[in-house]
Amino acid sequence: MAVTMKEVARRARVSTATVSRVFNDSNLVGEETRERVWTVAKELRYVPNPVGRSLSTRRTDAIGLLLPDLYGEFFSEVIRGADQTVQQHRYHLLISSSHNERSEIEAALQMMHGRVDGLVIMTPHIDAQTLHANLPKSLPVVLLNCPVAGNAFDSMSIDNYSGAYGMVRHLLAHGHRRIAIIKGIERNYDAIERLRGYRAAITEAGIQAEDLIEVSGDFSEASGYKAVETILGLSPRPSAIFASNDSMAIGALSALKIAKVQVPGEIALVGFDNIPVGNYVKPTLTTVNVDISNLGVQAVTRLLHAVREKNSHTKHQVILPTTLIIRESCGCPVEERSQYSAKGGDATASNN
Amino acid sequence: MAVTMKEVARRARVSTATVSRVFNDSNLVGEETRERVWTVAKELRYVPNPVGRSLSTRRTDAIGLLLPDLYGEFFSEVIRGADQTVQQHRYHLLISSSHNERSEIEAALQMMHGRVDGLVIMTPHIDAQTLHANLPKSLPVVLLNCPVAGNAFDSMSIDNYSGAYGMVRHLLAHGHRRIAIIKGIERNYDAIERLRGYRAAITEAGIQAEDLIEVSGDFSEASGYKAVETILGLSPRPSAIFASNDSMAIGALSALKIAKVQVPGEIALVGFDNIPVGNYVKPTLTTVNVDISNLGVQAVTRLLHAVREKNSHTKHQVILPTTLIIRESCGCPVEERSQYSAKGGDATASNN
């Protein structure tokens, strides 16, 4: 159906090798011949078949992105960063999501096998075992926000620990002494690290370990709401709440509003993630910013390096910094607040 | 490097043809042989090479998704729907975005060429010309929310017209007579259709065409804010505002709040898209819901049909319905309001 190299070669009265050379910018083909091939190719609208090429070169020019989920802006931002970078390097992006079960992950890894030159894997429920067992030893991989220790893989993650630590220190600096944390999903890596940051900041401040006020949550808005009910029952009542993510902070905010507790007047409230909604609630939410799309950019950049400089590449574990976004809900004086930080675009159904 | 069919064949003492047959569930291979091949394959961790297979079958088992952008939840939802559907059918998803310029689109189409069995194209700035010129005539395509008329392509779009029409009718039903619209980007397809719906509803209600109150906007929050300044200057002042999307509605809401105009008391306000933030603003935003992920699902389903039943497939232009989400900002009595409609998951940086 489609026109092949053979046809172009025939019409340009050269061999397929020469056509191939023309299309690969090989410099050992005569100016005149090159011209002739180009014209014929253009005439026939010839486009090299990537599959044939892949078979021959053993490259696919594609990289895979394995995600646990596709809900919410977090993943969409990761994808955005990844796509952007991949395109710059003239690669392609193969996406596969919804891999939470071990079996699903294994299946996905199989499917990717042979289709991509490298893989960015983001999935919380994975162990080095499973990875090694299902990946060809030679396939470059970058782990994104995965709780895999050691240096067997390149990895890239968010500095949850420092983010949480910094945020709690901020609250402490403003005189808060009884600071509660609403925890995230128990076995979640991010949740664990954020909790660790909280504990470190508190205990370092000389507050007794038994005064850590830890309320459980599961990253959902509802759990934030519930947690506040618990917290308000405490006595003495905490003067600040650190929610392990913004969703819970927003749930908490609703609960506090209903309970007619002033924020930040009576209780300061802060979150983590810097999701856009944080700008719209009243009071606007102080939080920890994570440059998510950059996470995608960095991961892909690193991966492509591994793919292309296979021999000189050495594995690293990178931790991306976070920044504090000071808004109203922590009760800081105005001059300490961050600028309104608009995210790239609008969430609109209009594909403009 | 990787183990090939040949090796498996050798060790199982059969021909490659037989191995191939085993892996393709062909029923004409003896039970015993099948077993033997399976064991050897498992032992060697053999996985068929998709590139070799593609070259031979002329299928890639992948479909492409061409997007203009990756900002915001809209696209992430489309991707989610598409990915989900694609996986169900054991296909793969190749994503490429940021195609706004004509040249970028052409480049992207080229790149996809030969890598995918079908293409879902979503891009507002494209004409049938460009498409035909850059696509192999045989490649199945589904257009998503594209302003391409005629029946040369399968297409799928949102019923912007009816959504807007219905929403304005809703306002009219509640007695509003002076209803302003904040328009979207001038040449944007969605914007045009929504405007058309507005006009139809208004004029049908017997209101003079010269009483159409049309303020321009560009789908951004800022433009919504600006538009309100204009609207408040009007006399007599409109009693309701229909913003062409939720972002502008939210911008408008801020402006109204600052101008100390009660919503919905003095002015009713409604939007379009049903973005999650609409649930968090005060008053909560009445809007038009668009089931975005379903858009992805439908498009891919249709595309796969075209791919697989190439001969029996006939082209259709599908328009997906929208629904009204009645919340507080339009001033309806409580009992008319829609249930809180939670979207699938949380926007959290925690990959849980």
Add this chain to the structure above:
DNA sequence: ACGGGGACTGTAAACGTTTACAGTCGTGAA
């Protein structure tokens, strides 16, 4: 006993590239 047919398996030719290797031809140096 023979022919026909079913059940299984092998042979080898695609599929569309790339690339090592082997020419061919002209040119400048010896």
Add this chain to the structure above:
DNA sequence: TTCACGACTGTAAACGTTTACAGTCCCCGT
């Protein structure tokens, strides 16, 4: 004049599958 060499081009063998076609057995009906 000859030779070596550079510049260009062609030949053909991969790359890893699928699949049409051609066997080879064995069994069964006649």
